Amino acid sequence: MATGDALAAAALETLPITVAVLDGDGEILLTNRAWREFEADETTADHVGHNYVATAAMDADDDEHAKRAVEGLESVLEGDRDAFSMEYPCHSPDEKRWFMMRAGRFTVDGAVRVTVIHLDITDRKLAEIAAEESAEQVREEHRALEHVLERVDGLVREVTDAAVGAGSRDEIERRVCRRLADTDPYVLAWIGRVDVTTRRISPREWAGRDDVPLEDDDLVLDSDETHPAVRALEAGEPYVIQDLAAFEDADRWWPTGADDHYRSVAAIPLTYGDVTYGVLALFAADPDVFDERELPILESLAETVSTALNAIEARRMLTTETVVELEATIEDPSLFVAELADALSSTVIYRGLTYDEGGTPLAFFRVETADPDRAVDAAADLEAVEAASVLTEYEDSVVLELALGNGIVTALADHGAVIQRLDADDRVLDLALELPNGQAARSAYDLLDERYDRVELRSYHETDQPTRTPRDLQSTIETKLTDRQQAALRKAYYADYFDWPRGVSGEELAESMNVSRSTFHQHLRAAQRKLLEELFAGDPTSEA
Template identity: 65%
Template structure:
């Protein structure tokens, strides 16, 4: 049987930790293989004074180790342990030293165990770094939330409390320019006739330069303001120094005070009031979180502008007349003109109970019933309301949506005629931004749209508008439909082009009911005119 002492020494050789035994004088009596293999110069160090060697090292960790070992050897401590770094040129390493006393034949000895704890230490360091990052991010987020809260409150107050659109633009730009990291903000408006976009109101902090040239829609597509306006979404340049065309729009040296820029459309539904452009003093200032805040602010600004415009439309008498030429075979009146080989003109629209539009159209020749398509080329039922030798009144139930879409922009169709594949459209709108939005709608829908004229007047005929408003509010839907159908179908001309029975059939009601609706509508109309 192997003696117990030899068995212990053999087992000690197999341990994956470095172990040494020293006597009460600090001399090394025994080491294991891990101890001897550790370090660049393998040595068992037996006979060396470990304590004296550690005491001479000019190192805080060595001094702590010496004091701990001496305290255990002197019986002042039952044990001692400490963690310390022991980095090499190739890697960082950490160890834990444990000192425990024992006796052999009455002599006080201690064991020194050095256990590598690099993996645990790296994990602790990573956890501390993660905790620091989380703490820094939380502090940064708290700062951002505080800044954003103040910015949102100030911009909202400025937008909602303003009395004019120009005041909204001025106050919003001032709020943004005073908020870090922003240094410049401007709001641009568009000129529908010249296709130009230019700053209307702006504010800056310090000597930040402003673009002094108008931007051309369709040419300056790389400018974020133009991109935002055309695409109806935010456009960002995170570093002006890397922007190829930056020198075209910003003066030399602008990069010293501004580094990034974003532009956001001021849109309310299908209406676009302009573009908000914001500059920051640092690169990469407009991350997703920042853009989300600015997009929300842009929506608030556009909503406030819309509210002011609606209030202005209710209290002032302004109208914009826009005439365009549309060349596109998909336009429903153009397609119908080609099918019937006739000049087509729009007379008006009525709506049934579920809101489906029924358009009344005039053809400049008599059209045989068998020549009328059951469905128009653009979709929708086609019927003949009235007919003479030289003209035909058609009614179309169409899902084309142009008339409805224009009405949603506040447009009233004054003329829509088609001759030789070109449609001439004249609409009246309540203001310039509605005209811009309606024109954009037409450009998006059709192949070729040419602006023929744009005219704004501040004195439309108030009597007609007020009478129309009061009359429409006093009539039921059926009464108004009966009146409009009769007028569009030339029922009031003599000789009549259409009978009351035919109009009643087109409305899906009896002849007597139709005449009752029509007489009531006529009486209310005369009340408005004569009372």
């Protein structure tokens, strides 16, 4: 069996780290294979019998790391410390390398001995350097972001003040464009509106260089899909061209990429909820301006402008007495009214709309058919219809009550539309809507155009209303009637309960509401009383 010294020496040879053992004077007594192979790769092997400390001291004057190594080794040899370690670079012509040297003191039979180990820490150092570079990059990006925020902070305040402080839509657009065009690096800003009937984007306000025109012609949605303003409105999200000089279609609209004054452009839709007020086009003199830091700021500004436009529009609605009337023809077999007309080979006439106590839309349609059961079955088979029943029967037609899911009727209501006509004949739908403003009208029309195959806008115009409009009366009544009272009144009206002879009995209407006959009449009489009170309000002959 090998002696202890022989076993230790043999084990030392197998270690993958470089190891040397020094005597009390710093002379090398023993090295392992890893040490010898490494030294042989670098210079003439410096092994047993050489003084390791003296050799390192030769480089101490010119090498800070060698100086530290000598001082540390001497302190261990002299007994001032038991161990010493340091990290140092040892680069070769082909690669970067780092090592950690560790010296440890021990004794053998009273004689001082020191082990010197060199451990390759290159992978760790490279990882640390990469982490530091990454951290520095983060710090640089943070500094750049702080600069951007500092630059735009004033812009945000100014644009917000301009938007909120303006008294009209034209003034908002004008002041916002001027603020943006006066802010580096932007050189031109314009805001365009969309005409519902012509589908044209018309730049209404702009600010920038005075020696150039704005746009030679109006832009038409769907006709020039290369224009960033068109793309932004069609997609409903910002569209950016970072370098107009490299954009081959830029010469199709002004300003072109060939003009050095305009190198990048961003177009941002101005939307509030489902209503689109237009589009903001912003040009910069340099390429790559609208990056991931710049664009969110502009989107936030666009939201501020849209909110201000909405507030102006809401104020205008409260002080004016106009509504938008829109009529359209829709050809699409998937629309449930057209489906019903096709299934029954009949004309379907819209009568009205109400909601049950759970908020489900209840639409009423008169269908020309002598077979009520067939009409109910055909309606119940429609995907958009949750339930169908006959409200009134006539000799050659029926009034159907259809409980609808979240379809086109609720979507139009969300856009502020009041359905005046929703009739179908031979798979063609005749639609008439009343909307509170032009933005709501465009939004509703876009909704129809996106959902259905063929939508033709037949008419669009604003209509003056009398001082007290039917809509005013309806809104007032709806606030006074309970849901049950309103449902009873609407059902009775749509089912021709007030005609003579009556088209339906009170018992039948009560059954459709799942209430007793007496309860139905109680709801109906209460609704009628409130209706008459509102109708005769202010009449000196009426009771208070």
